[in-house]
Amino acid sequence: xxxxxxxxxxxxxxxxxxxxxxxxxxxxxxxxxxxxxxxxxxxxxxxxxxxxxxxxxxxxxxxxxxxxxxxxxxxxxxxxxxxxxxxxxxxxxxxxxxxxxxxxxxxxxxxxxxxxxxxxxxxxxxxxxxxxxxxxxxxxxxxxxxxxxxxxxxxxxxxxxxxxxxxxxxxxxxxxxxxxxxxxxxxxxxxxxxxxxxxxxxxxxxxxxxxxxxxxxxxxxxxxxxxxxxxxxxxxxxxxxxxxxxxxxxxxxxxxxxxxxxxxxxxxxxxxxxxxxxxxxxxxxxxxxxxxxxxxxxxxxxxxxxxxxxxxxxxxxxxxxxxxxxxxxxxxxxxxxxxxxxxxxxxxxxxxxxxxxxxxxxxxxxxxxxxxxxxxxxxxxxxxxxxxxxxxxxxxxxxxxxxxxxxxxxxxxxxxxxxxxxxxxxxxxxxxxxxxxxxxxxxx
Numbered sequence: 072x073x074x075x076x077x078x079x080x081x082x083x084x085x086x087x088x089x090x091x092x093x094x095x096x097x098x099x100x101x102x103x104x105x106x107x108x109x110x111x112x113x114x115x116x117x118x119x120x121x122x123x124x125x126x127x128x129x130x131x132x133x134x135x136x137x138x139x140x141x142x143x144x145x146x147x148x149x150x151x152x153x154x155x156x157x158x159x160x161x162x163x164x165x166x167x168x169x170x171x172x173x174x175x176x177x178x179x180x181x182x183x184x185x186x187x188x189x190x191x192x193x194x195x196x197x198x199x200x201x202x203x204x205x206x207x208x209x210x211x212x213x214x215x216x217x218x219x220x221x222x223x224x225x226x227x228x229x230x231x232x233x234x235x236x237x238x239x240x241x242x243x244x245x246x247x248x249x250x251x252x253x254x255x256x257x258x259x260x261x262x263x264x265x266x267x268x269x270x271x272x273x274x275x276x277x278x279x280x281x282x283x284x285x286x287x288x289x290x291x292x293x294x295x296x297x298x299x300x301x302x303x304x305x306x307x308x309x310x311x312x313x314x315x316x317x318x319x320x321x322x323x324x325x326x327x328x329x330x331x332x333x334x335x336x337x338x339x340x341x342x343x344x345x346x347x348x349x350x351x352x353x354x355x356x357x358x359x360x361x362x363x364x365x366x367x368x369x370x371x372x373x374x375x376x377x378x379x380x381x382x383x384x385x386x387x388x389x390x391x392x393x394x395x396x397x398x399x400x401x402x403x404x405x406x407x408x409x410x411x412x413x414x415x416x417x418x419x420x421x422x423x424x425x426x427x428x429x430x431x432x433x434x435x436x437x438x439x440x441x442x443x444x445x446x447x448x449x450x451x452x453x454x455x456x457x458x459x460x461x462x463x464x465x466x467x468x469x470x471x472x473x474x475x476x477x478x479x480x481x482x483x484x485x486x487x488x489x490x491x492x493x494x495x496x497x498x499x500x501x502x503x504x505x506x507x508x509x510x511x512x513x514x515x
Contacts, residue, residue: 126487134497141510142333149321150344153510154333157503163234163329164503165336166226167241167344168511170356171317173297174220174290174445182297183305183313185218186255186262190310191225192216193254196247200254203240212237218295220282221445224511228504231330235339238325242343245318250307262302269296272376274454277383280372285387285450289366319350328506356446365448381436382462383454386470390442390449401442401451404476406488406495408440408453408469422487425472434465 139155146152172184192214194200207214212229225244227237269275279294286292296302325340352358367389391397409423411430418430429435438455453473457465499505 126483126490128486129490129493131493131497138500139328139506144333144337146320146337146341146345148345148347148349149319150323150325150340150347152325152327152333152337152340154327154331154336155506155510156331156333157329157506160329160503161231162228162503163231163327163331164226164228164507165234165237165241165325165327165331166224166507166511167245168324168326169223169318170221170322171223171313172219172221173293173295175317175359176290176293176313178293179301180305180309180313181293182262182295182302183309184223184317185296186258186302186305187310187313188216188218188223189258189261190250190254191244191248193257194249194251195243196249197243198240203244206236206240210236220291220293220295226504226507226511234327234329234331235335238336238339239343242340242346245344246346248314250310252307255305255307255310259302259305262296263299266296266299266302272379272381272383274383274456276374277385277454280374281385281387281450284370284372285367285389286365286448287368287370290363291365291445291448315348316351316354318347320344320347321350322356323347324511326507326510328510329503360446365445367448380458381456382458383456384462384466385452385454386466386473387441387450387452388473390451391444392447392449393444395444395449398442398444398449401449403485403488403492404451405440405442406492407476407480407484408472410437410439411435412437422484422491424484425469428468428472429465432464432468434461434468438465438469 139157141153141155144152173181176183192200192203194203198206207227210229210233212227212233214225214227216226217224225241227241229237269279283292283294323344325336325344327336350356391401407423409421409426411418411421411426413433413436418426421427421430429438435455435457438453438457440453441451443450453469455465455469500509
């Protein structure tokens with residue numbers, strides 16, 4: 072019949088195509104070997120496989136040897152200057168990192184570090200707020216600022232030739248801010264609006280509650296933004312006092328990556344940040360950490376929003392400090408747990424068993440594992456965004472995946488997670504922003 076003839080013809084074409092592929096196989100294998108090296112297996116099968124589902128440990132030592140050298144110089148006042156020069160780079164990222172944040176506040180000044188971040192770029196004794204903005208735009212520079220529980224950062228990316236100009240600007244902001252009453256009031260309005268938004272269901276609110284209950288009665292439990300009552304009472308004098316105590320030489324790291332010269336940046340830093348004062352022994356970082364150490368408390372908090380459709384949850388255990396030997400194994404465990412977003416189609420094919428389960432069963436809109444490391448402690452766990460109908464099932468599979476790592480972790484999964492972590496760290500270093508961040512975040 073006609074249909075049988077078409078089927079036979081299709082088989083003939085298929086056999087001819089397969090025969091052609093077999094003839095081309097040696098040439099294709101040789102070309103692939105020249106291109107990809109040892110990645111291509113010497114397999115005589117027509118179904119040539121370029122990779123194996125069984126992971127093997129990747130040796131990244133040759134790649135690490137190609138990374139730019141980090142040069143570090145400590146100025147007489149304690150400021151550390153860390154740079155990496157990337158050959159061929161045209162841009163540079165310059166960041167000032169300060170060991171200051173909500174942990175080093177008091178209950179009466181909670182929120183002052185975050186408010187200070189909003190005030191500093193409103194003007195200095197030499198430059199108005201408009202002048203600062205015009206100068207940054209004139210260089211085509213980008214600027215970002217961030218305040219956390221233990222660190223504040225001011226980071227700018229600019230053309231390499233303007234790295235010194237950006238440093239001069241950052242130094243001016245840190246050494247001689249105007250702190251005008253008008254700027255303080257404007258910053259207060261911004262922070263109060265920020266608080267209004269944060270008092271709605273969000274990941275920020277969940278993590279604030281997580282820290283508040285995990286580190287209750289200790290400084291790490293304080294929120295970064297503060298409370299409306301305290302922020303409303305903060306004064307210019309509070310901002311100035313906080314800067315005087317914490318914006319000091321030994322607390323500051325100047326990091327730069329890209330088209331920068333270490334010697335030139337050190338010279339420029341000496342003329343700007345070199346004027347920062349030394350820290351007072353009574354308010355030094357080590358003194359404050361010893362005086363008010365973190366206190367971890369296993370506990371539970373539930374904030375109910377009756378009309379909310381989504382449900383955010385976080386479960387965490389006490390983790391490791393930033394310079395603790397267990398910090399790296401926890402990073403591997405974080406990679407083992409994985410993460411997921413419903414907007415991505417890769418969930419069911421992920422290496423993490425938890426990610427596969429959440430994706431296939433539709434248990435959450437998103438989730439992520441985290442390992443937050445602080446000076447003397449940490450938090451390890453997961454955060455998920457789901458809803459009331461699915462939250463119990465999601466919590467069960469997620470906590471089961473966490474506890475399972477205590478007694479049953481396949482070696483292949485550990486190898487895969489280590490490879491993923493090493494690759495992500497190397498890719499993070501590929502950008503000047505990543506290079507600066509890795510140098511600016513330093514243990515005490």
